[in-house]
Amino acid sequence: MNKSNTYIFIYSTVLVVVVAALLALAATVLKPFQQKNLETAKKLEILHAVDKGWDAGSADNKNLYVDAQYNQYITRAFVFDPAGDTLPGRLAFEIDVSLEMKKDSTDRVYPVFLCTRDDGALNYIFPVQGKGLWGPIWGYIALGEDLNTITGAFFDHQGETPGLGAEINTRWFQKQFVNKKLFDEAVSFISVKVLKNNEPKLPDHSVDAISGGTITSKGVESTIAVSMKNYLPFIKKNKL
Amino acid sequence: MSLLFSSRNLKLLTNPLNLENPITVQVLGICSALAVTVKMKPAFVMALSVTIVTAFSNLIISALRKSIPARIRIIVQLVVVAALVIMVDQLLKAFVYDVSKQLSVFVGLIITNCILMGRLEAFAMANKPWDSFVDGIGNGMGYGAILIIVSFLRELLGSGTVWGYPVMEKLGAFSVGYVNNGAMIMPPMALILIGVIIWIQRSRNKNLIESK
Numbered sequence: 001m002n003k004s005n006t007y008i009f010i011y012s013t014v015l016v017v018v019v020a021a022l023l024a025l026a027a028t029v030l031k032p033f034q035q036k037n038l039e040t041a042k043k044l045e046i047l048h049a050v051d052k053g054w055d056a057g058s059a060d061n062k063n064l065y066v067d068a069q070y071n072q073y074i075t076r077a078f079v080f081d082p083a084g085d086t087l088p089g090r091l092a093f094e095i096d097v098s099l100e101m102k103k104d105s106t107d108r109v110y111p112v113f114l115c116t117r118d119d120g121a122l123n124y125i126f127p128v129q130g131k132g133l134w135g136p137i138w139g140y141i142a143l144g145e146d147l148n149t150i151t152g153a154f155f156d157h158q159g160e161t162p163g164l165g166a167e168i169n170t171r172w173f174q175k176q177f178v179n180k181k182l183f184d185e186a187v188s189f190i191s192v193k194v195l196k197n198n199e200p201k202l203p204d205h206s207v208d209a210i211s212g213g214t215i216t217s218k219g220v221e222s223t224i225a226v227s228m229k230n231y232l233p234f235i236k237k238n239k240l
Numbered sequence: 241m242s243l244l245f246s247s248r249n250l251k252l253l254t255n256p257l258n259l260e261n262p263i264t265v266q267v268l269g270i271c272s273a274l275a276v277t278v279k280m281k282p283a284f285v286m287a288l289s290v291t292i293v294t295a296f297s298n299l300i301i302s303a304l305r306k307s308i309p310a311r312i313r314i315i316v317q318l319v320v321v322a323a324l325v326i327m328v329d330q331l332l333k334a335f336v337y338d339v340s341k342q343l344s345v346f347v348g349l350i351i352t353n354c355i356l357m358g359r360l361e362a363f364a365m366a367n368k369p370w371d372s373f374v375d376g377i378g379n380g381m382g383y384g385a386i387l388i389i390v391s392f393l394r395e396l397l398g399s400g401t402v403w404g405y406p407v408m409e410k411l412g413a414f415s416v417g418y419v420n421n422g423a424m425i426m427p428p429m430a431l432i433l434i435g436v437i438i439w440i441q442r443s444r445n446k447n448l449i450e451s452k
Binding site for chain 2: 003007008011012015016019022023026027030033034037038040041057158159162163
């Protein structure tokens with residue numbers, strides 16, 4: 001039916017205001033739940049780097065379970081600057097690494113999480129951030145007390161190809177990184193290469209790439225190399 | 241009850257499951273049907289979300305249909321649909337975070353799902369609220385039924401699981417040399433599966449076959 005312009009203006013204004021109010025209300029009410037989910041997801045990723053929390057999905061209350069596991073294993077966390085000096089008074093958990101990576105390399109701060117394993121060993125968990133074929137990939141690398149040997153790794157991605165690049169978030173891929181080393185005997189930084197079958201292997205510094213997921217595999221390689229390079233001053237100051 | 245579900249209303253509910261199926265007969269909403277059917281759980285949540293959004297947008301638009309100015313009706317429909325979709329998305333993020341992560345952008349893309357706009361324009365603008373609500377439920381279920389069938393086959397053959405339960409492993413299929421079919425995980429296989437479903441459906445329902 002045809003209505004006057006005044007009617008149309010009033011109608012659309014009222015409609016939009018009502019809808020906006022409803023959505024604003026919903027967003028405000030649901031915000032605490034959503035925030036808690038994000039927090040739990042991040043804690044879970046950190047725990048996965050030290051091979052913990054895989055059974056969280058079957059816990060009665062996932063949030064509570066993850067909180068308990070996180071508090072049990074992640075015993076300390078702190079923030080350090082690009083020169084490798086720790087910054088007291090900053091909360092490591094609050095640092096958004098993807099935002100830090102957008103800043104100039106001198107303005108950034110980096111978080112590190114300290115995990116006490118079941119056998120009492122101390123692990124350093126560093127976030128890594130990079131890109132795959134279709135979008136960002138990220139993860140956490142756990143290093144042993146020598147800040148050289150990798151004791152665990154976790155990766156996830158936003159939209160890599162299912163069955164190919166997306167395999168980087170599976171445990172078989174991540175487990176390959178255990179016992180690999182970042183530095184060679186001369187203490188120069190090698191990182192860990194992700195190599196295809198026809199490339200010569202480096203026993204301490206390479207893992208197998210994913211068939212059909214070459215660009216994502218290489219993305220993981222450069223994600224580790226680029227991110228860990230940022231942490232070299234910190235690593236140098238805290239070991240040897 | 242008999243008033244609420246007259247024979248016409250029952251038809252509104254059951255026709256979209258078969259003769260007027262939005263995916264296999266009207267070929268609408270294909271994009272999300274390809275994208276979210278790798279695993280059953282996200283497919284089910286997607287089907288549920290679409291059903292809720294279709295039903296309630298049909299209900300709201302039908303209730304407002306006499307007051308909506310014809311010249312801005314599409315925009316009004318979009319605003320209602322968008323509001324409902326954002327609401328569903330927010331609820332999923334708050335209460336089933338893992339599933340919402342798997343569905344990612346496809347919940348938001350319900351807004352552009354042709355089934356919704358199709359039902360609003362073709363049905364809700366000309367029918368009573370309750371009939372429109374039932375029509376929305378029926379079309380959501382017709383969409384959902386195809387999603388469940390496709391995701392069941394893709395998850396079983398592609399990942400060897402059903403609703404996350406490792407069926408193939410429990411049957412001992414892997415120990416006798418069975419391997420998961422990686423192609424099933426890729427979107428093209430969903431299209432082929434839907435094609436097969438359309439083929440089966442048409443060969444069983446002669447009145448779906450177009451005359452030459």
